[in-house]
Amino acid sequence: MTTPPSPPTTAPALPPTPTRPLSLSRTTATATRVLRQLSHDPRTIALLMLIPCVMLFLLRYVFDGSPRTFDNIGASLLGVFPLITMFLVTSIATLRERTSGTLERLLAMPLGKGDLIAGYALAFGALAIVQSALATALAVWFLGLDVTGSPWLLLLVALLDALLGTALGLFVSAFAASEFQAVQFMPAVIFPQLLLCGLFTPRDNMHPALEAVSDVLPMSYAVDGMNEVLRHTDMTATFVRDALIVAGCALLVLALGAATLKRRTA
Amino acid sequence: MNYMPEHSSRSPEGHGHDPARPAVRAEDLTVVRGTRTVLRGLGFTVPRGRITGLLGPSGCGKSTLMRSIVGTQSKVTGTLDVLGRPAGHPALRTRVGYVTQAPSVYDDLTVRQNLDYFAGILDPGRAAADRRRADVTRVVADVDLTTHADALAGNLSGGQRSRVSLAVALLGAPELLVLDEPTVGLDPVLRRDLWALFHSIAADRGATILVSSHVMDEAERCHRLLLMREGEVLADDTPDALRTRTGSETVEEAFLHLVDEAKTDAAARTKETTR
Numbered sequence: 001m002t003t004p005p006s007p008p009t010t011a012p013a014l015p016p017t018p019t020r021p022l023s024l025s026r027t028t029a030t031a032t033r034v035l036r037q038l039s040h041d042p043r044t045i046a047l048l049m050l051i052p053c054v055m056l057f058l059l060r061y062v063f064d065g066s067p068r069t070f071d072n073i074g075a076s077l078l079g080v081f082p083l084i085t086m087f088l089v090t091s092i093a094t095l096r097e098r099t100s101g102t103l104e105r106l107l108a109m110p111l112g113k114g115d116l117i118a119g120y121a122l123a124f125g126a127l128a129i130v131q132s133a134l135a136t137a138l139a140v141w142f143l144g145l146d147v148t149g150s151p152w153l154l155l156l157v158a159l160l161d162a163l164l165g166t167a168l169g170l171f172v173s174a175f176a177a178s179e180f181q182a183v184q185f186m187p188a189v190i191f192p193q194l195l196l197c198g199l200f201t202p203r204d205n206m207h208p209a210l211e212a213v214s215d216v217l218p219m220s221y222a223v224d225g226m227n228e229v230l231r232h233t234d235m236t237a238t239f240v241r242d243a244l245i246v247a248g249c250a251l252l253v254l255a256l257g258a259a260t261l262k263r264r265t266a
Numbered sequence: 267m268n269y270m271p272e273h274s275s276r277s278p279e280g281h282g283h284d285p286a287r288p289a290v291r292a293e294d295l296t297v298v299r300g301t302r303t304v305l306r307g308l309g310f311t312v313p314r315g316r317i318t319g320l321l322g323p324s325g326c327g328k329s330t331l332m333r334s335i336v337g338t339q340s341k342v343t344g345t346l347d348v349l350g351r352p353a354g355h356p357a358l359r360t361r362v363g364y365v366t367q368a369p370s371v372y373d374d375l376t377v378r379q380n381l382d383y384f385a386g387i388l389d390p391g392r393a394a395a396d397r398r399r400a401d402v403t404r405v406v407a408d409v410d411l412t413t414h415a416d417a418l419a420g421n422l423s424g425g426q427r428s429r430v431s432l433a434v435a436l437l438g439a440p441e442l443l444v445l446d447e448p449t450v451g452l453d454p455v456l457r458r459d460l461w462a463l464f465h466s467i468a469a470d471r472g473a474t475i476l477v478s479s480h481v482m483d484e485a486e487r488c489h490r491l492l493l494m495r496e497g498e499v500l501a502d503d504t505p506d507a508l509r510t511r512t513g514s515e516t517v518e519e520a521f522l523h524l525v526d527e528a529k530t531d532a533a534a535r536t537k538e539t540t541r
Contacts, residue, residue, distance in 0.1 A: 029386035036383075037374045040418060101370030105434070108336050110359040111387045264340035264354065266299050 022114040030111075030119025034093070035126070048089070048127065052081040052135040060143040067144065074145045075230045076199045078135055078154055079222040082128045082162035084190055090124060090169030091182045098173065107263045117258050121166050128162025129155070149229035153239065157225045160246040164218055167253035174260030193219035198227075218249035287350065289314045289442050289474035290335055294344035297330050304330045306497045307344065312476055312490075317468050319488030320478040321521065327497045328478040329367060332444050335476065336364040349441055360388055363435035367446040369427040370434075373420030377411055377430050378402060380419055381437065388438045405433040408463060425452045432460075436467075443467070445477040449484065461487045482518035493521055500524045 063070040139145040176182035196214035225242035288311035333339035337354025409429040
């Protein structure tokens with residue numbers, strides 16, 4: 001800056017825009033912003049898209065001798081990947097939003113908490129659709145994953161899982177003061193669900209106490225839903241129940257996450 | 267409200283400068299953070315259409331006071347009215363612009379993308395797209411970053427990033443600008459230019475500016491000063507009046523004079539109470 005700035009041209013004062021709990025244009029503006037941020041980070045996008053595919057590929061040849069095991073675990077993993085990756089991405093993104101001061105700035109503006117959360121869910125949901133579509137296509141067409149039902153239903157469960165991961169990440173980031181802590185929440189929140197969701201052994205083979213715990217963990221229903229699609233041609237009642245439970249959990253945790261966003265902080 | 271005709275907005279004093287309706291009015295304002303009382307029963311007013319400097323050593327409660335005015339500080343008691351409404355009222359969210367001490371922008375977005383987003387929050391909807399674009403172009407020019415509009419905020423220098431943060435606060439022409447140390451780490455030329463910008467915003471638009479600084483030489487550029495120390499307001503006056511009252515050459519001397527005075531008073535009070 002060498003010359004003093006010219007007097008600012010006067011802009012018309014903004015018409016009063018009420019802060020509603022959810023505004024479509026503010027939500028899409030937020031989703032666009034999150035996707036634009038990611039677009040400046042191609043390495044993260046590449047990792048998000050490739051890692052599930054590489055893992056499935058690896059798994060296919062780990063179980064080279066028993067395609068049946070690959071079917072079981074592969075289908076379950078299609079539901080687990082979006083949950084884990086979206087959990088990680090969201091918890092770090094929200095933590096950065098909190099620590100960089102942008103969250104405080106946004107909440108001092110007419111942005112509804114619902115707009116912010118729905119914006120994140122929308123952006124990461126879109127990302128999860130691409131990620132799951134790639135992984136599902138690879139598994140079904142190239143790795144010979146034997147799915148009786150429609151691959152579209154696999155994709156639907158994967159999307160719900162991604163939403164659940166986004167919701168959990170958002171919620172947990174409120175309790176993390178640093179990236180170190182946020183990353184440690186991954187094993188704390190995800191690993192127990194991974195162990196108990198029926199991926200390693202059917203849930204009814206577990207100790208009754210653990211089975212009871214697994215009954216209240218949302219990932220169990222995500223994996224159950226995937227297995228329903230694997231075994232049945234039609235959309236079964238159990239599948240609908242599982243999908244609804246995962247969706248319900250995602251919405252519940254999103255609401256809890258919204259409650260952690262405070263306009264006034266100490 | 268008492269309306270005094272001699273202070274109407276047509277007075278030669280300036281645009282929108284109406285002491286009967288201050289931009290900010292605080293009475294017995296107290297803020298507790300954790301176990302510490304950061305602000306102790308403050309009472310002051312910030313006149314409209316004027317630049318008020320908030321000065322004091324670091325840790326004296328300047329940022330907490332600014333956060334309270336913007337409505338992001340919790341545990342605020344007492345009276346705090348901003349533009350005629352209680353601080354933090356939802357209707358104020360488009361009328362108050364706020365710049366935090368550390369630049370709060372997205373490092374992984376370009377300058378323009380940052381501003382596009384915040385403009386979309388302030389003035390949403392597809393119908394407003396043209397108005398938003400004009401507004402973004404205007405504020406980028408105001409902080410002189412037009413040539414850097416497509417650079418990532420994270421790749422800019424510290425001073426440039428804080429100007430992006432300032433540009434966000436200028437979006438939508440707010441009536442009150444709360445600026446927390448906006449000139450820290452800037453070179454003298456930039457600082458002079460930003461102060462010229464603040465003055466033209468106050469003069470042309472009649473906007474009120476509350477700007478904090480711990481650099482006392484910036485005080486001379488303000489219309490009014492609030493001097494703070496340890497959560498209390500030491501003085502609320504014009505720079506000239508402060509210097510005259512304390513018989514000092516500079517605002518810095520005046521401040522030190524007032525600090526010593528406050529210490530003597532406090533010592534006298536303790537003596538009285540122990541007696």
